Amino acid sequence: MLKSANLSKVTTLDIKTTVNTDNAKKIATAALLPFIGLVIFLFLWNVAARNIDTSLGQFPGPTHVLEQSSVLVDEHFAEREKATKFYERQEKRNADRIAKDPSYEPKIRSYTGKPTFLDQIWTSLYTVMIGFLIASVIAVPLGILCGLSQNAYSAINPLIQVFKPVSPLAWLPLVTMVVSALYVTDDPMFSKSFLTSAFTVALCCLWPTLINTAVGVSSIDKDLVNVSKVLSLSKIAHITKIVLPSSIPMIFTGLRLSLGIGWMVLIAAEMLAQNPGLGKFVWDEFQNGSSDSLARIMVAVLVIGVIGFMLDRLMLAIQRYASWDKSIALR
């Protein structure tokens, strides 16, 4: 009797420990495998870098890149400090002159230091967002139209198929010339390089949203369309109450693809349009050709990758928020 009681105790303990180890195993694999992957990658990168000699010196290994990333951040704060000092000096100078001559009207000049790496990240984000917004504002309504009307779809589809595969680099010269010709003001709110980059991004990330929206709208459950008909919903109510909610998942799939493409296109566009973003940073470093250039470009490459990933996660979060069906797994 005693024996058997003991025995059962032992077995429950055993079960508990196995459950614990199971959980621990899961956590370990979830954290460990990516870590192992990273370590192997860094090792291979390091070995490869040691064996590649370029005209700009040895290809940067992980340590060199890490070092340059902190240099870039330091440069940013140094530049900011310079800027604050400049404004302090300017204010002091103006105050002095007013003290001497009360009729003097102070001139205020803005600081014209070169943009730092962090500034350029911000410019890039801002540009891609504007381009993406322009594209979405056009693509979603047009996609809904195409999804609702077979005629509209037949009319637009050939254009979509032809323009979709066009590289941003082919658009860029045209966009540049059109922007220069049409955007003529004395007091430009946006720089031309910014507009050129944003429009090029918009032209390239129009298509996934357009196509996915059209497919989403045209594949609405026929019963729901019948409900709308029986209720005699107006065209607008039909779109807002039935069409949009049921095609939200497809629209977001399109938006996520578009943003991914937009971010990729942006770097190329900035290189050529000289928009002061990450693309220009890479290009300038390449032209610069110092021994640190390649490491700095590598920092930019990693930052571009991480930001692209974060943009996608951001869209996913928005999709989760906007989607009515919380049960579907979104990846």
Added chain:
Amino acid sequence: MMEKFNDERHLELTKVGIEFPTPKGPFCALRDVDLKIAKGEFVSLIGHSGCGKSTVLNIVAGLYQATQGGVLLDNKEVNQPGPERAVVFQNHSLLPWLTAYENVELAVKQVFDGSTSKNKMSKAEMHDWINHNLELVHMTHAAHKRPAEISGGMKQRVGIARALAMQPKVLLMDEPFGALDALTRAHLQDSLMEIHADLGNTVIMITHDVDEAVLLSDRIVMMTNGPSATVGEILNVDLPRPRDRLVLADQPEYNHYRHEVLKFLYEKQRKVEPVSAKKKPAEKAKNSEVA
């Protein structure tokens, strides 16, 4: 029985037929469907699958346009869908992103909120009306749940509440309980009988279920097999209401009506091949495809 319904010209189907264009030329699904339905009458359409029952319903709903003949509702031609002919769809067709309450609300707002509508309701009246209809189908407790969170039977109830809330002249039900288990179905049939007794709506219901047809209907319209399906026989079900399934089960009249329908379906209009007969597999597959 029929003298109970004095206004026999409430809903009139006259020589209704429909042809669908197919690559092989027009396909005649229905022809010469004549049917007069009185106000407050409960009519079932029964027949084998593919016999055009749903097509008849869709024509009355205005979702399909008849290519021959026409439908009159209170002497007005039916040529487009509208809330005075509410439909309860087979698979509930609730909007999955709205709660039960909001689903009914969408219908109520559409019917009673328009500036053109004669019976305009205030916000509070609409709120009460929505709750009243949810109460009719016993769904008040789950009013704020989404379709995905409630069972199939509950979804169908909300679908019925949505249709009833439009105060339709005719309630069209396309196999409303077809997808439910037997117990839930019986329960909903009882609810439907209560509601019908209360409100006296005119109802056209499609069903595959002989017991359901006899239990619920004033008349059973039995349809011949397609293509070119039409009304085969019409059976008046002269059983006193309220009806109780347990009491009816032992009554000879009930079994007589049941037998009549079964006879029509399995003797007069049975599908071409006898099920038990041994056939070549290829031929069998071909036949079942037709079914």
